[in-house]
Amino acid sequence: MSRFIVRRFLSVIPTFLIIVTLSFFLIRLAPGGPFAREKKIPPEILANIMHKYHMDEPLINQYFRYVGDVLHFDLGPSFRYKDHTVNELLGAAFPVSITLGVVSLGLAVFFGTLVGIISALRQNKWQDYAAMSVAVLGISIPLFVVGPILMLVFALKLKWLPTSGWINSRAGWTTIIMPSMTLMLPYFAYIARMSRGSIIEVLRSDYVRTARAKGLKETVVIRKHVLKGAMLPIVTYLGPAFSGIITGSVVVEQIFVVPGIGKIFVQSALNRDYTVIMGDVIVYSIILITANFVVDILYGLLDPRISYK
Amino acid sequence: MTDDVILQVKDLKAYFKLDEGLLKAVDGVSFDLRKGETLGIVGESGSGKSVTNLAIMRLIPSPPGRIAGGEVEFMGKDILKMSEEEVRKIRGNKISMIFQDPMTCLNPFLRISTQMVETIVLHQGLDKKAAKDKAIEMLKLAGIPAPEKRIDQYPHQFSGGMRQRVMIAMALSCEPEILIADEPTTALDVTIQAQILELINDLSARLGTAVILITHSLGVVAGMCDAICVMYAGRIVERGNADEIFADPKHPYTQGLIKSVPRLDKISTQRLYSIPGQPPNVINLPDCCPFFPRCERAMDVCKTKYPKVAELSAKRSVACWLYGEGK
Numbered sequence: 001m002s003r004f005i006v007r008r009f010l011s012v013i014p015t016f017l018i019i020v021t022l023s024f025f026l027i028r029l030a031p032g033g034p035f036a037r038e039k040k041i042p043p044e045i046l047a048n049i050m051h052k053y054h055m056d057e058p059l060i061n062q063y064f065r066y067v068g069d070v071l072h073f074d075l076g077p078s079f080r081y082k083d084h085t086v087n088e089l090l091g092a093a094f095p096v097s098i099t100l101g102v103v104s105l106g107l108a109v110f111f112g113t114l115v116g117i118i119s120a121l122r123q124n125k126w127q128d129y130a131a132m133s134v135a136v137l138g139i140s141i142p143l144f145v146v147g148p149i150l151m152l153v154f155a156l157k158l159k160w161l162p163t164s165g166w167i168n169s170r171a172g173w174t175t176i177i178m179p180s181m182t183l184m185l186p187y188f189a190y191i192a193r194m195s196r197g198s199i200i201e202v203l204r205s206d207y208v209r210t211a212r213a214k215g216l217k218e219t220v221v222i223r224k225h226v227l228k229g230a231m232l233p234i235v236t237y238l239g240p241a242f243s244g245i246i247t248g249s250v251v252v253e254q255i256f257v258v259p260g261i262g263k264i265f266v267q268s269a270l271n272r273d274y275t276v277i278m279g280d281v282i283v284y285s286i287i288l289i290t291a292n293f294v295v296d297i298l299y300g301l302l303d304p305r306i307s308y309k
Numbered sequence: 310m311t312d313d314v315i316l317q318v319k320d321l322k323a324y325f326k327l328d329e330g331l332l333k334a335v336d337g338v339s340f341d342l343r344k345g346e347t348l349g350i351v352g353e354s355g356s357g358k359s360v361t362n363l364a365i366m367r368l369i370p371s372p373p374g375r376i377a378g379g380e381v382e383f384m385g386k387d388i389l390k391m392s393e394e395e396v397r398k399i400r401g402n403k404i405s406m407i408f409q410d411p412m413t414c415l416n417p418f419l420r421i422s423t424q425m426v427e428t429i430v431l432h433q434g435l436d437k438k439a440a441k442d443k444a445i446e447m448l449k450l451a452g453i454p455a456p457e458k459r460i461d462q463y464p465h466q467f468s469g470g471m472r473q474r475v476m477i478a479m480a481l482s483c484e485p486e487i488l489i490a491d492e493p494t495t496a497l498d499v500t501i502q503a504q505i506l507e508l509i510n511d512l513s514a515r516l517g518t519a520v521i522l523i524t525h526s527l528g529v530v531a532g533m534c535d536a537i538c539v540m541y542a543g544r545i546v547e548r549g550n551a552d553e554i555f556a557d558p559k560h561p562y563t564q565g566l567i568k569s570v571p572r573l574d575k576i577s578t579q580r581l582y583s584i585p586g587q588p589p590n591v592i593n594l595p596d597c598c599p600f601f602p603r604c605e606r607a608m609d610v611c612k613t614k615y616p617k618v619a620e621l622s623a624k625r626s627v628a629c630w631l632y633g634e635g636k
């Protein structure tokens with residue numbers, strides 16, 4: 001097991017370097033720059049600034065300097081928010097996005113499997129049809145439509161929930177409800193469909209027939225013999241689901257004004273705040289790589305047929 | 310009903326409602342099983358052997374299946390009329406089942422111990438520790454080496470033959486009255502088949518368990534069964550003591566099955582005989598002898614009416630126009 005973890009960890013390093021390299025050069029290809037404003041800055045001041053941030057050096061030197069800093073866990077200063085380092089900006093925003101992501105994923109998995117189980121056990125009855133219609137809707141409506149609709153109904157019309165903000169505001173935990181609902185909806189729907197399908201498949205399997213032939217109660221058959229096998233495909237889906245939620249968070253944080261890394265990402269991209277964009281990309285890739293890593297280990301722990309040697 | 314009959318199946322019918330029509334998988338099957346006896350149910354694939362036995366256990370997947378009629382009298386009570394709870398007390402306890410494919414019949418995610426202990430705890434009210442000891446004892450009886458160690462492993466750590474031994478140990482762990490073995494060797498290597506049959510034979514004799522042995526090959530049941538039912542297209546076409554059936558098969562289908570058993574005493578250079586044609590599709594079957602398209606002795610009456618069952622003796626019957634009233 002530990003050898004597997006080490007091997008898996010080492011295999012991630014090249015991926016990571018490729019991401020850093022590609023994004024570094026791609027960002028520099030984009031027109032404009034951090035100091036391009038409508039109002040012209042006097043050339044000598046601009047030269048000074050460029051020098052201060054080493055932006056007058058050849059690009060390749062800047063690249064190696066940057067990679068060197070990153071390896072020391074230093075993401076550099078922000079070009080736009082002069083008093084803050086990128087580490088500070090992202091350090092404050094990171095827990096916000098992670099909380100939103102984990103809560104959304106948790107809700108998607110919990111309600112998704114719950115609805116999947118009910119649908120599978122009430123196959124072709126009205127509960128099943130109702131749940132699967134909701135699932136189709138959930139999968140097909142994009143989140144930039146769902147978010148504003150929720151906001152319109154629950155915040156502006158009914159006034160049950162705050163329109164925006166985060167847990168640290170006066171509204172507290174109620175602020176997380178709409179962003180997480182918006183984010184989780186397609187994954188909830190997909191998990192519901194997936195778990196319905198895999199439960200129905202397992203219900204027909206030979207080993208469930210054996211379990212019934214042993215005289216076990218149907219509730220025991222389902223709890224003990226059906227669910228574990230049926231949930232494994234869901235576990236493999238957790239990696240992609242979490243990635244999707246984290247990237248979807250970029251949009252949702254804009255809609256509900258959530259101070260997470262997604263909000264920072266959009267802001268810094270508009271500002272061409274190179275170091276912040278790079279830092280954000282790095283944080284995103286670390287989140288996604290870690291999530292998939294965790295899922296692999298989880299899968300191995302759940303399926304006795306897989307052994308890590 | 311004589312005293313030693315423990316299971317009496319009367320006119321059992323099990324139908325599947327499919328898009329193509331009504332599939333009469335089992336259509337009026339009757340037989341008796343006596344205490345400690347081994348009964349072979351023989352027939353080609355699709356003849357309704359598995360469905361018959363699933364119906365006895367009330368395990369037909371529904372929908373699309375349902376039991377459309379009949380009685381299954383077990384120790385004086387009709388299983389088909391019992392409450393779900395009463396049936397559960399019989400399953401795995403009084404009547405156990407093992408299936409064709411041991412590779413898929415054990416839960417791959419649970420240890421052997423978990424799967425065996427749950428049955429014993431459920432039916433015998435032992436605590437987990439005592440149940441595990443009992444399970445180890447059964448595995449040992451079933452010929453699994455080092456059962457104390459193997460019991461904590463998962464199914465994928467066992468070979469096919471060993472898994473079937475585990476299934477047998479599990480099925481017999483509550484010392485049932487009846488063991489239903491549905492093609493227990495079909496999925497196994499030829500070399501292992503004989504061992505598994507011998508194990509079933511030995512253990513059932515030792516525990517006094519009656520066995521219903523389902524197979525598509527008469528060769529398998531030859532040495533093992535006391536009585537035999539031959540099934541074709543959802544019905545029993547011939548029934549009798551094993552010796553009589555082998556010595557003097559009446560139904561043309563039974564005769565064909567016997568001819569197609571490979572024989573060691575007649576080493577032949579010819580290809581093995583097989584009954585010409587295919588088993589019929591049992592959806593919307595017309596009222597006729599379903600065997601007539603393949604039968605060498607078919608007569609006109611065979612095409613228009615299902616044959617009356619001719620009772621040749623108390624235990625012997627055949628459904629063919631060549632016998633009984635037609636003659």
Ligand SMILES: Nc1ncnc2c1ncn2[C@@H]1O[C@H](COP(=O)(O)OP(=O)(O)O)[C@@H](O)[C@H]1O
Binds near residue numbers: 357359
């Ligand atoms: N779950 C099911 N759904 C639909 N048809 C079934 C089902 N189980 C069995 N059948 C049909 O019932 C007939 C008898 O099947 P079975 O009893 O399994 O035959 P066998 O004698 O090979 O055991 C076959 O035609 C089969 O296709």
Ligand code: SF4
Binds near residue numbers: 560598608611628629
């Ligand atoms: S009833 Fe007729 S067709 Fe059917 S087996 Fe007998 S002789 Fe052959």
Ligand SMILES: [Mg+2]
Binds near residue numbers: 360
């Ligand atoms: Mg079968």
